[in-house]
Amino acid sequence: MKCRMHARSAAGGNTPKPVWGSLRFMRAVEFVDGTVTIAEIADPIPEATELLVRVEGCGINGADILQAGGNYPPPVGAPVTPGLELAGVVEEVGSSCRRFGVGDRVMAVVPGGAQAERCAFDESLAMPVPDVLDGPMAGGFPEVFETAFDALFTQGGLTMGDRVCIHGAAGGVGTAATQLAVAAGATVTATVRNSEIRSKVAALGATVLDPANFVDAGPFDLILELVGAPNWPANIHALSIEGRICIIGVGAGSKVEVNLVHLMGKRAKLFASTLRARPLAQRAQVARRVEHHVLPLVDAGRITVPVADTFVLADAAAGYDRFRAGNKFGKVIIVP
Numbered sequence: 001m002k003c004r005m006h007a008r009s010a011a012g013g014n015t016p017k018p019v020w021g022s023l024r025f026m027r028a029v030e031f032v033d034g035t036v037t038i039a040e041i042a043d044p045i046p047e048a049t050e051l052l053v054r055v056e057g058c059g060i061n062g063a064d065i066l067q068a069g070g071n072y073p074p075p076v077g078a079p080v081t082p083g084l085e086l087a088g089v090v091e092e093v094g095s096s097c098r099r100f101g102v103g104d105r106v107m108a109v110v111p112g113g114a115q116a117e118r119c120a121f122d123e124s125l126a127m128p129v130p131d132v133l134d135g136p137m138a139g140g141f142p143e144v145f146e147t148a149f150d151a152l153f154t155q156g157g158l159t160m161g162d163r164v165c166i167h168g169a170a171g172g173v174g175t176a177a178t179q180l181a182v183a184a185g186a187t188v189t190a191t192v193r194n195s196e197i198r199s200k201v202a203a204l205g206a207t208v209l210d211p212a213n214f215v216d217a218g219p220f221d222l223i224l225e226l227v228g229a230p231n232w233p234a235n236i237h238a239l240s241i242e243g244r245i246c247i248i249g250v251g252a253g254s255k256v257e258v259n260l261v262h263l264m265g266k267r268a269k270l271f272a273s274t275l276r277a278r279p280l281a282q283r284a285q286v287a288r289r290v291e292h293h294v295l296p297l298v299d300a301g302r303i304t305v306p307v308a309d310t311f312v313l314a315d316a317a318a319g320y321d322r323f324r325a326g327n328k329f330g331k332v333i334i335v336p
């Protein structure tokens with residue numbers, strides 16, 4: 001993605017002179033010393049393989065919170081504007097784009113730049129938006145469903161009848177993973193620390209427990225770790241022989257002491273992953289898998305996107321505060 005000119009701040013400082021007449025500006029989320037603000041920046045110009053999309057909804061994710069705190073810089077070449085997922089309407093197509101056209105509704109995991117009025121990204125990352133999803137719901141779909149699908153199926157090898165435990169199941173990835181595992185015919189146990197939200201997760205088809213009690217509900221063929229340190233070493237005790245653990249989130253702590261003998265005794269397999277750092281072709285492949293396996297279930301109304309709260313772009317800071325506060329069922333969405 002190219003930029004038509006440098007960003008100018010909402011406060012009006014550091015404003016470069018326009019270099020040509022057709023310049024278009026948009027509003028976007030910007031971090032200034034860890035504070036979430038709104039800046040006016042130049043519209044992105046799509047490269048030959050890119051779509052320019054008018055954003056209708058974009059999710060807030062843990063990575064954005066880390067980036068706001070200066071702890072998770074965007075990959076080289078990615079926009080500094082935050083936002084890893086969006087849905088919207090195609091406004092322009094690059095000369096090499098073949099699949100989508102102006103006016104199509106698309107959604108995607110992007111390397112950054114989603115929390116803005118417009119975003120340009122490689123066409124290979126785009127998925128069509130099922131009619132049953134409105135803009136805000138679709139804006140909260142790509143990151144958590146691609147992450148959950150990749151962790152459960154591509155890495156974790158989930159199959160029908162597997163006993164699965166999902167930690168942190170009330171959040172974005174957790175509600176996606178719970179629905180996917182239930183749809184695949186697994187027996188799903190979900191841990192949720194907030195007792196008031198447990199019934200909502202149970203309605204997705206899981207047996208929901210306080211995180212303190214999950215070991216006795218095992219053994220599990222697959223454990224999806226979205227919380228981190230507090231569930232160790234109990235995860236190993238709750239694992240079946242030859243069980244798998246997939247580590248995706250460590251927001252509650254990343255350092256644990258593990259007895260390797262216990263891992264050996266379970267003949268356990270550990271997987272861990274991030275999505276954002278993968279090469280473009282691999283991220284596109286995840287999108288194709290989700291498109292093929294999950295979108296028909298969305299179309300059929302068997303899978304949906306729980307949205308805890310939506311915020312207009314001008315209130316993005318409040319959206320970030322809502323995400324940080326936790327105690328939510330599903331996603332927090334910004335609507336530009």
Ligand SMILES: NC(=O)c1ccc[n+]([C@@H]2O[C@H](COP(=O)([O-])OP(=O)(O)OC[C@H]3O[C@@H](n4cnc5c(N)ncnc54)[C@H](OP(=O)(O)O)[C@@H]3O)[C@@H](O)[C@H]2O)c1
Nearest residue numbers: 062168170171172173248249251252273274275326327328
């Ligand atoms: N590796 C990847 O590629 C990848 C991709 C996406 C996300 N992630 C990571 O995966 C994690 C989950 O993402 P998300 O979007 O689902 O986040 P989320 O919506 O914030 O959900 C996190 C869930 O974990 C629960 N939780 C947090 N701390 C806990 C603790 N100490 N004990 C029990 N439960 C706890 C939260 O409960 P409360 O509401 O009670 O706090 C919440 O339900 C995050 O750490 C995120 O950064 C990784």
